[in-house]
Amino acid sequence: xxxxxxxxxxxxxxxxxxxxxxxxxxxxxxxxxxxxxxxxxxxxxxxxxxxxxxxxxxxxxxxxxxxxxxxxxxxxxxxxxxxxxxxxxxxxxxxxxxxxxxxxxxxxxxxxxxxxxxx
Amino acid sequence: xxxxxxxxxxxxxxxxxxxxxxxxxxxxxxxxxxxxxxxxxxxxxxxxxxxxxxxxxxxxxxxxxxxxxxxxxxxxxxxxxxxxxxxxxxxxxxxxxxxxxxxxxxxxxxxxxxxxxxxxxxxxxxxxxx
Amino acid sequence: xxxxxxxxxxxxxxxxxxxxxxxxxxxxxxxxxxxxxxxxxxxxxxxxxxxxxxxxxxxxxxxxxxxxxxxxxxxxxxxxxxxxxxxxxxx
Numbered sequence: 003x004x005x006x007x008x009x010x011x012x013x014x015x016x017x018x019x020x021x022x023x024x025x026x027x028x029x030x031x032x033x034x035x036x037x038x039x040x041x042x043x044x045x046x047x048x049x050x051x052x053x054x055x056x057x058x059x060x061x062x063x064x065x066x067x068x069x070x071x072x073x074x075x076x077x078x079x080x081x082x083x084x085x086x087x088x089x090x091x092x093x094x095x096x097x098x099x100x101x102x103x104x105x106x107x108x109x110x111x112x113x114x115x116x117x118x119x120x121x
Numbered sequence: 122x123x124x125x126x127x128x129x130x131x132x133x134x135x136x137x138x139x140x141x142x143x144x145x146x147x148x149x150x151x152x153x154x155x156x157x158x159x160x161x162x163x164x165x166x167x168x169x170x171x172x173x174x175x176x177x178x179x180x181x182x183x184x185x186x187x188x189x190x191x192x193x194x195x196x197x198x199x200x201x202x203x204x205x206x207x208x209x210x211x212x213x214x215x216x217x218x219x220x221x222x223x224x225x226x227x228x229x230x231x232x233x234x235x236x237x238x239x240x241x242x243x244x245x246x247x248x249x250x251x
Numbered sequence: 252x253x254x255x256x257x258x259x260x261x262x263x264x265x266x267x268x269x270x271x272x273x274x275x276x277x278x279x280x281x282x283x284x285x286x287x288x289x290x291x292x293x294x295x296x297x298x299x300x301x302x303x304x305x306x307x308x309x310x311x312x313x314x315x316x317x318x319x320x321x322x323x324x325x326x327x328x329x330x331x332x333x334x335x336x337x338x339x340x341x342x
Binding site: 012043044045082084105108109110112113117118120 | 252254263264266267270271272273337339340341342
């Protein structure tokens with residue numbers, strides 16, 4: 003299998019550094035010209051909520067960084083559909099369109115990558 | 122087999138660096154190669170020279186350093202994560218005019234690319250998270 | 252492709268691990284993940300068939316959690332890594 007990386011981000015933004023550091027890792031992978039996928043699961047899906055204004059914490063706006071991913075060669079953000087459902091989040095509440103992975107698709111998707119890194 | 126280990130938890134508030142050290146010792150004992158150790162997020166605190174655990178607790182920073190030096194391992198501390206958390210070497214202390222430096226010998230401050238490199242080079246990547 | 256999953260706490264890490272597991276994978280409970288073996292937590296009953304569950308012996312012992320699955324040491328943790336194609340940590 004030629005190399006490809008899946009970065010899984012499972013934490014909500016702003017209170018800690020995990021979300022930001024997962025994103026940094028995804029960007030670095032992509033800069034190596036390795037096919038890189040970013041998968042948000044669990045509380046990580048909160049990174050996609052629209053209408054974030056983090057200036058007053060202050061923190062860099064993670065949803066804005068996610069929206070810029072295509073500039074770095076990461077064209078899709080993958081989301082565990084069940085993580086949205088269990089948090090009552092509809093697709094219309096997200097800051098951008100994403101690729102949903104159903105429960106049936108998730109294990110297969112993860113296995114398509116030669117390396118999977120969790121943050 | 123070639124292994125890359127990533128450590129994301131700090132000694133003071135996580136079992137991650139302890140579990141990682143037990144695992145690393147077992148790897149070496151079985152003849153596997155550790156191609157990279159990467160300390161990221163709060164894991165950078167494993168590399169501090171100025172933590173002083175109580176006498177009746179294990180000194181993980183010292184144990185990790187000894188292990189790294191004994192086996193001459195490539196131990197990288199993510200520079201961005203380290204600067205954020207106050208783990209700096211002399212060069213960074215000078216660069217930012219900080220009052221001190223505290224990175225233990227045996228570690229190198231470097232970029233996140235070293236984690237990616239290590240992951241691509243290794244047959245297995247094992248992460249010890251917080 | 253088989254995956255060895257490590258889980259270091261119950262709650263979200265265990266729940267997300269169970270979503271990612273496929274038949275033939277193994278799950279290793281370490282650190283606070285050993286509490287998944289407490290009887291009130293039924294999460295592990297949701298595993299697909301042909302998934303083995305292991306617990307880190309020192310972590311279960313430290314926490315007073317009886318090992319109701321195979322308890323292993325770090326040597327076995329290493330060999331499990333070689334027996335699976337990937338290792339994925341949940342934390």
